[in-house]
Amino acid sequence: MQLSTRHLLGIKDLSPEDIALILATASQFKDVLQRPVKKVPSLRDVTIVNLFYENSTRTRISFELAEKRLSADTINFSASASSVSKGETLLDTVNNILSMKVDMVVMRHSASGAPHFLAQHIPAAIVNAGDGINEHPTQALLDAFSIQEKLGTLEGKKIVLIGDIMHSRVALSNIYLLKKMGAEVMVAGPPTLIPKYIREALQVQVEYNLKKALEWCDVANVLRIQLERQNQVLFSSLREYNLAYGVSKKLLDGLDKEIVIMHPGPINRGVEIDSDVADSKQSIILQQVENGVAVRMAVLYLLASKKPDLV
Amino acid sequence: MKTILDKRQLHLTILRLAHQLLENHVDLKDVVFIGLQPRGVQISKLIVESIAKLCPGEKIKYGILDITFYRDDVRRELRIANTTDINFSIEGKIVILIDDVLYTGRTIRAALDALQDFGRPQKVELCVLVDRRFNRELPIQPDYCGKSIDTAFSQKVKIEWDKEEVILY
Numbered sequence: 173m174q175l176s177t178r179h180l181l182g183i184k185d186l187s188p189e190d191i192a193l194i195l196a197t198a199s200q201f202k203d204v205l206q207r208p209v210k211k212v213p214s215l216r217d218v219t220i221v222n223l224f225y226e227n228s229t230r231t232r233i234s235f236e237l238a239e240k241r242l243s244a245d246t247i248n249f250s251a252s253a254s255s256v257s258k259g260e261t262l263l264d265t266v267n268n269i270l271s272m273k274v275d276m277v278v279m280r281h282s283a284s285g286a287p288h289f290l291a292q293h294i295p296a297a298i299v300n301a302g303d304g305i306n307e308h309p310t311q312a313l314l315d316a317f318s319i320q321e322k323l324g325t326l327e328g329k330k331i332v333l334i335g336d337i338m339h340s341r342v343a344l345s346n347i348y349l350l351k352k353m354g355a356e357v358m359v360a361g362p363p364t365l366i367p368k369y370i371r372e373a374l375q376v377q378v379e380y381n382l383k384k385a386l387e388w389c390d391v392a393n394v395l396r397i398q399l400e401r402q403n404q405v406l407f408s409s410l411r412e413y414n415l416a417y418g419v420s421k422k423l424l425d426g427l428d429k430e431i432v433i434m435h436p437g438p439i440n441r442g443v444e445i446d447s448d449v450a451d452s453k454q455s456i457i458l459q460q461v462e463n464g465v466a467v468r469m470a471v472l473y474l475l476a477s478k479k480p481d482l483v
Numbered sequence: 484m485k486t487i488l489d490k491r492q493l494h495l496t497i498l499r500l501a502h503q504l505l506e507n508h509v510d511l512k513d514v515v516f517i518g519l520q521p522r523g524v525q526i527s528k529l530i531v532e533s534i535a536k537l538c539p540g541e542k543i544k545y546g547i548l549d550i551t552f553y554r555d556d557v558r559r560e561l562r563i564a565n566t567t568d569i570n571f572s573i574e575g576k577i578v579i580l581i582d583d584v585l586y587t588g589r590t591i592r593a594a595l596d597a598l599q600d601f602g603r604p605q606k607v608e609l610c611v612l613v614d615r616r617f618n619r620e621l622p623i624q625p626d627y628c629g630k631s632i633d634t635a636f637s638q639k640v641k642i643e644w645d646k647e648e649v650i651l652y
Contacts, residue, residue: 174561193563200564204552209600212552242552473552477561 175474179291179298182307183348191353195317197470198463205241205466215244218275218476223266224301225251225281230437230461231301231310235278238468244476247274262286263293270296276476279303284341297475305339305401311436312345314467316353318460319391322432327354332385334359335395335417335444337366339402342436343395347374360385361417364406382417386427393434394419394445410443420446430454437461487613487632487640488649496629497526500610501533503627504579511541513605515573519582519594520549520565525644526612527581544571548580553593567597574602584640585611588623613640613649 175190183191204212220239224232232248239246249269251257256265266277276297279287284304291298302308320326331350337343337359350357351374358377359366371378379385386392397413407413419433433445433455441447450457488496508514511534518527524547531545546569551562580594591609598604610627615634634640634651642649 173563197564200549200551200566203567207600208602211600213596214552214554214557473557474561477557 174477178475179287179300180309180471180475181287181291181298181300183309183312183345183352184307186309186349186352188352191313191316191349194313194467194470194474195320197474198313198317198467201241201469201473202463202466204469211241211243213243214473215239215242215476218242219245219247219273220276220278220472221247221249221269221274222301223249223269223277223279223281225256225262225279225286226302228280228301230464231280231308234461234464235299235301235310235468238465238472239278241465242469242472244276244472262290266290266294270294276472299471299475302341304341305344306341307345307348308341308436309345309349310464310468310471311342312349313471314460314464315342315346315393315434315436316349317463317467318434318456319355319432321459321463322456323390326350328356329391330356330358330389331391331393332358332360332379332389333393333395334382334385334419335361335365336397336402337361337370337395338406339365339398340395342393346393347376351375358385358388362407362413382419383423383426386419386423386431389431391432391434392419393436395436396438396440397444410440414443414446418442418444418446419449421448421452424449424452424454432456434460484650484652486648487651488630490647493642493647493649496612497529498533500612500627500629501530501537504530504610505534505537508577508579511538511543513575514577514579515544515546515571516579516581517569517573517594517598518545518547519580519590520547520551520567522584522642523582526583526642530581530610544576546570548594548597550590550593550597553597555589555593569601572602573598573604575605576602578604578607579610580607581610583611583642584613584615585609585623585625585628586615586618586640588619588621591623592621612642615640 176187177185278299278301280301281303284306286303287298287300333343347357360379435457516531518524535543549565549567551564608626611625612629614625614628614631616631617633640651
């Protein structure tokens with residue numbers, strides 16, 4: 173078995189078999205990470221560059237750890253400390269790096285479609301670590317892995333994505349993935365933060381009442397309010413948002429079941445989620461981060477073994 | 484297609500290997516048995532079961548090891564990883580690696596690499612059911628061997644577990 177793609181640009185391009193293969197491989201890597209020596213020599217002849225055109229803590233550290241645990245050589249690049257500030261184009265930057273014999277590129281960029289553009293122009297395998305408001309495939313994979321670990325399966329499970337659906341690449345990747353794996357998906361949030369035709373376009377349920385959404389679901393994935401991407405006023409204040417759509421202990425205590433709480437990070441405590449919920453036993457936020465390394469190891473391992481197309 | 488070991492021979496050979504292993508390691512206290520994924524699991528189970536029958540009451544340490552991530556051909560061919568299950572330390576122990584067929588020796592090389600990540604064994608020995616003795620690509624030899632055969636690289640050796648026989652084709 174092999175992945176059907178050479179790059180991981182988005183969940184959209186993956187088949188359910190691909191996703192199952194990545195998750196199964198990730199669970200083997202998770203075992204490796206529990207050993208005294210948490211490292212395998214699989215990718216010792218592979219060089220990977222981490223191109224981060226946008227800030228990141230978790231994703232970047234997680235990718236770097238995954239690469240190191242696989243024995244790959246890594247180079248880190250951040251746009252702010254590079255010649256990008258002198259006006260070099262994306263393609264020039266990448267071609268310069270590739271001329272130093274790099275096999276894979278992990279890229280985060282604030283423009284949607286940037287990794288897709290690169291994939292058409294360079295021979296190296298590309299892993300999308302988040303592009304603008306399009307996709308964040310490894311986050312969706314690690315979310316799925318965490319749900320599977322907690323609930324045993326994805327099939328038939330009810331998952332609600334809460335908050336800033338409009339600007340969230342995590343939401344889009346999650347919707348694609350969960351639908352492909354047979355889960356039921358709902359999006360919830362204020363009407364201004366939910367795209368108008370999302371119900372028709374992506375076949376998801378839409379709910380504007382947070383309490384109803386929580387009553388329906390098995391898992392609530394709470395998304396961050398992405399103020400940096402909102403160029404107009406979409407709700408009146410953070411405080412008001414918290415009152416209407418913040419997940420609070422009181423709301424959860426009012427449900428007749430215990431749901432699983434997830435958050436892709438970074439958390440705005442007291443905005444989309446309250447501190448006591450984020451730190452509660454129901455929350456698997458830190459397990460998500462832990463699983464991120466194993467999932468990224470699986471993605472890099474499976475892509476590295478794909479033979480490059482004959483150019 | 485040729486049968487190398489039929490059902491009766493296969494079981495006799497497994498019993499002989501169990502006896503040979505016990506002969507060399509009278510005290511099993513510091514001995515651990517490790518079957519290699521995927522095809523060494525079944526044979527190692529049978530050998531360990533035979534040993535358990537021969538020394539009732541003795542607690543035998545048995546694990547399985549997957550060497551997928553330690554292969555030297557990751558970038559040529561993708562292999563799907565299996566479970567590794569070693570729930571004891573191998574530090575200072577005598578490790579008996581068990582596999583079905585010894586061919587190029589590359590799997591065993593990877594296994595030796597993988598073992599290092601679980602500790603430093605006092606000694607590592609290799610037990611295989613079939614040794615394809617002239618096909619080696621690395622200087623690795625078995626300590627215990629069910630049957631030695633001469634084969635060409637183009638041929639294949641397989642244990643048919645449903646019929647319980649070893650065939651060459």
